[in-house]
Each structure stands twice: as C-alpha cells, then as structure tokens.
Amino acid sequence: MSIVPHQPAPNLSDLGWTDFFDDQLTAEETGLARMRVATVHRARMTAESGQGPVRLQLPPQTNTSDYAVGDWVLVEPGSGLLTRRLDRNTLLQRRIEGGRAPQLIAANVDTLFIVTSCNDDLNPARLERYLVLANEAGTVPVIVLTKADQVADARPYLDRVSGLQRGLQAVALNAKSPEAAKTLAPWCGAGQTVALVGSSGVGKSSLLNTLAAKLPEDAQLTGSIREDDAKGRHTTTSRSLHRICGGGWVIDTPGMRALHVSDISVGLDLLFAEIAELAPGCRFRDCTHAHEPGCAVQAAVAAGALDPARLARWRKLQEENLDNTPVQSGPRGNKTTKPHGKRR
Incomplete structure (x- = not known):
C-alpha cells in the first residue's frame, strides 16, 4: 500500500481525526501514536499514520476480525505495537448466513457510495438493503450510477432510484472519466471518508482508481459484467483504505452477492x-x-x-429482520443469545 504520488503525507485531521476521538484519550495515552487501520488480514494489519503506511505489531491473541478498515487505534511509537482501538463514530456491518457475530465492513465512514450501473443490474429492492445498512450505521447514503456513458439517457435510471428514500441523492457518471471525481467531490474533501459498496462488476474498482488517481501499476483490477445475465465478477477480495486526490479517503469493499437484513432498529423507519x-x-x-x-x-x-x-418490500425486510436478529433468553444475569428462528 502506498500514498498517492506527488502528495504530502496527511496530518491527523486530514486522516479523519476529530474531537470525538480526541476526547477518548486518557492522560497516559497522549504520547501514543494515533493511526487509522488501512487493511485487515487474518494475521496482520496495516495502518496510516499521518507519516505514511505502517505494519502494526499485534499483541498475542489478537483477533483481527474485531477490527475494521477505518478504525482508529493507538500504537506505541517505535515498536508499532497496537495497544487499543478507539470507539467508532459509525460502523457498517452485516450478519452473514450462519455467522454468530456480525461481519465488520468499514468504520468511521461519513458517506456510503452505493454503486450500481445503468443496465439490468439496477435493482431497487437490492439498493434498499444497502440503504438500510447505511441508515443503521448513521452514514449518509448516495446512490452512484455508473456506466452512464453506455446509455442514451441516464435520467430514467436516476428516476428509478431517487424516490427510494426521502432526501436521497443520486448521481450518474462514467467511473473511468476524470469528471467522476469532480461529480463526487462534495463528499470527498479533506478529512472525509467514503466507502464503496455494491455488487461485483458495477464499476467500484474503476471508480476507486479514478478517485485515488491510481497509477497503472497501483490500480485495482477491474472486471466487467457478463452480458448474458448482467452479473459481475469479483475483482476486489479485501477491504482497504485509499487516499483520494481531493484530500479525503475511500474504503473499497468486495462485491456482495447477498446482503441479509438483521439487527436493524431505525434503518427501516428511515428508509420507509x-x-x-x-x-x-x-x-x-x-x-x-x-x-x-x-x-x-x-x-x-x-x-x-x-x-x-x-x-x-417493507414487509419482506421487516420479516427478514425479525427472523435473522438473535434474541436474548434466560434468567436475568445469565442470558444467552440465540437465533430468533423462522416464524411459523
């Protein structure tokens, strides 16, 4: 991982550090380095430090699945030893089928770019699932319609998505064009963090390469949508943090074939x-x-x-949320969490 060429190393505020995180520091922690998690793998993690990328030294028994790209952590200077993760301002997460704990997608995200394309892949019911995810996390959702250059008029596609939620903003663009960065600039300023989510093949990797001005040797691999079924091919396999030319940061995520609704409290009420x-x-x-x-x-x-x-569609998501959200049962002080189970 590398910082975008020809740009100075970011300071903490450019990285997204705010008073929310500063208020969490104790007097004993003021001398620790503050870094932002950039990649999370099974046995290793890297972070952006304000002076460049750092490979973190993990304490014994560290479970990397407890960390999300975008997390702020405190690190011992010199050794790079991770000491503590700070509380998150926002957290995008989902529960995968059969999983006991939610899967962390990204942390401390200001804006969620929900990426789809101007073709048969556009599915309003699927987009509503992403909107629930954004609403529940407290991030601002924006629908990004790619491949606008491949249709005669993108307006019908914008009309199909703009009414999915009150106040929802939607834009249409060519993810490979430099104009895409200008279109999305209002959400990508210094200190701002956006995340890209959507199905495989809709142009997330192309959009990342454009926003971060990736050189050819550093660019994310891209894949196309199959013409026979409009399904995409996975090109991004892990989550990662990248600097945007406008001063902000973008978190890229793998394409999601399925997004199950669970653990939702206010997300549906905002959507509907x-x-x-x-x-x-x-x-x-x-x-x-x-x-x-x-x-x-x-x-x-x-x-x-x-x-x-x-x-x-509200009823379907409401029922799915009830079926998938675990419930606590048992006597007070000794409760256990169990799957809700299918309703009869």
Whole structure:
C-alpha cells in the first residue's frame, strides 16, 4: 500500500481525526501514536499514520476480525505495537448466513457510495438493503450510477432510484472519466471518508482508481459484467483504505452477492418513512399492516396514497429482520443469545 504520488503525507485531521476521538484519550495515552487501520488480514494489519503506511505489531491473541478498515487505534511509537482501538463514530456491518457475530465492513465512514450501473443490474429492492445498512450505521447514503456513458439517457435510471428514500441523492457518471471525481467531490474533501459498496462488476474498482488517481501499476483490477445475465465478477477480495486526490479517503469493499437484513432498529423507519409516520395511527400497536382492522397503512394503500409495492418490500425486510436478529433468553444475569428462528 502506498500514498498517492506527488502528495504530502496527511496530518491527523486530514486522516479523519476529530474531537470525538480526541476526547477518548486518557492522560497516559497522549504520547501514543494515533493511526487509522488501512487493511485487515487474518494475521496482520496495516495502518496510516499521518507519516505514511505502517505494519502494526499485534499483541498475542489478537483477533483481527474485531477490527475494521477505518478504525482508529493507538500504537506505541517505535515498536508499532497496537495497544487499543478507539470507539467508532459509525460502523457498517452485516450478519452473514450462519455467522454468530456480525461481519465488520468499514468504520468511521461519513458517506456510503452505493454503486450500481445503468443496465439490468439496477435493482431497487437490492439498493434498499444497502440503504438500510447505511441508515443503521448513521452514514449518509448516495446512490452512484455508473456506466452512464453506455446509455442514451441516464435520467430514467436516476428516476428509478431517487424516490427510494426521502432526501436521497443520486448521481450518474462514467467511473473511468476524470469528471467522476469532480461529480463526487462534495463528499470527498479533506478529512472525509467514503466507502464503496455494491455488487461485483458495477464499476467500484474503476471508480476507486479514478478517485485515488491510481497509477497503472497501483490500480485495482477491474472486471466487467457478463452480458448474458448482467452479473459481475469479483475483482476486489479485501477491504482497504485509499487516499483520494481531493484530500479525503475511500474504503473499497468486495462485491456482495447477498446482503441479509438483521439487527436493524431505525434503518427501516428511515428508509420507509411514509410507513413509519402512518403506523401510530393504526388501532393496534403491534399492527403488521397486513390484515388488522383499523390499519392506517392499509387505508393509505386503499386511498392510493401509498404504493403497495413499497409496503410489500417493507414487509419482506421487516420479516427478514425479525427472523435473522438473535434474541436474548434466560434468567436475568445469565442470558444467552440465540437465533430468533423462522416464524411459523
């Protein structure tokens, strides 16, 4: 890993250090180096120090799966020994099928670029899953439509995604063009961190190469979408932190074939705000908005004020969240976490 050529080493504020992290330091820790995790592997980690990349020395029994790219850590000067991870401002995570603990995707991200393309890969229901992920983490989501240069008019694709959530911003661009960096510049300034998520083959690696002005020898490998089924090929295999020419940082992530909804509290309410606002008007507090009498949500559907397709997608994600989110059971003081299990 290397810093973008012809740019000075970043200072801590350029790396994303804020008072939120400064307030966590104790008097004994003020002499420790503050670094940001850049890569996480099974047995090793690297970090950006403000003076360049550093390979961290890990204490015995360190579980690297407890760390995410973008984390801030305290390190002993000279030895590079990791001593502590600071609390996160935001955390993107997902629960993989069969996994006991959530998989960490990226930490301390300001803006999540949800990347899709102007072709058959565009799937609003899949994008809603990414929006839930961003909402729950507290990051700002932006839909980035790539391959805009390959269609006669990108406006129909923008129209399909712009209404998925209130206040959602969406842009269309050619990920390989230098103009892409200018389009995304409002979210990529000094000290800002963005993360790229999306399916394989939609142009995330091309967009990373453009944002970070990667030289050919340093560029991320890119892959195309298969023409027969619009499915992408995996080109990014691990998460990594890269400097953006505008002064910010971008975290690249592997393409996700599946994104299961779980452990969600507020993410769905933000995504489906029109449903969340109607729900208090239902006769029953635990209304499922399916068949109960006095349902304000169903009344809005009947009146044509609420899209029934939106309600159907809300119900699917709501049920999936209930099925996938573990619950605690047992006596007080001795509770255990168990899978929720499928509802009958």
